[in-house]
Amino acid sequence: xxxxxxxxxxxxxxxxxxxxxxxxxxxxxxxxxxxxxxxxxxxxxxxxxxxxxxxxxxxxxxxxxxxxxxxxxxxxxxxxxxxxxxxxxxxxxxxxxxxxxxxxxxxxxxxxxxxxxxxxxxx
Numbered sequence: 001x002x003x004x005x006x007x008x009x010x011x012x013x014x015x016x017x018x019x020x021x022x023x024x025x026x027x028x029x030x031x032x033x034x035x036x037x038x039x040x041x042x043x044x045x046x047x048x049x050x051x052x053x054x055x056x057x058x059x060x061x062x063x064x065x066x067x068x069x070x071x072x073x074x075x076x077x078x079x080x081x082x083x084x085x086x087x088x089x090x091x092x093x094x095x096x097x098x099x100x101x102x103x104x105x106x107x108x109x110x111x112x113x114x115x116x117x118x119x120x121x122x123x
Contacts, residue, residue, distance in 0.1 A: 043090040
């Protein structure tokens with residue numbers, strides 16, 4: 001069940017519950033992209049330029065830019081321009097703790113996924 005406060009806020013803005021679920025799908029769908037996850041984890045180390053992201057992750061500039069746009073749209077990152085460079089920072093208030101929570105959950109509850117993928121029968 002969706003929190004009544006967010007649902008009330010959405011209704012005030014003229015959005016339906018179905019549209020809210022669509023927004024949830026976009027938000028959580030952001031995490032299903034390997035390049036976006038790599039960018040998020042790289043930005044956990046601090047503010048980085050697009051050039052630094054491209055060089056470190058060895059991902060094409062077009063792919064990096066596209067994924068940074070999606071991350072920014074969903075509030076995962078923010079950007080600032082300094083001279084001719086654009087720098088990206090992970091949302092420290094909500095996304096950094098969210099990623100820590102996800103990693104904690106994964107390490108305690110989802111190791112069996114990796115075992116299954118490797119064909120290991122320990123479960």
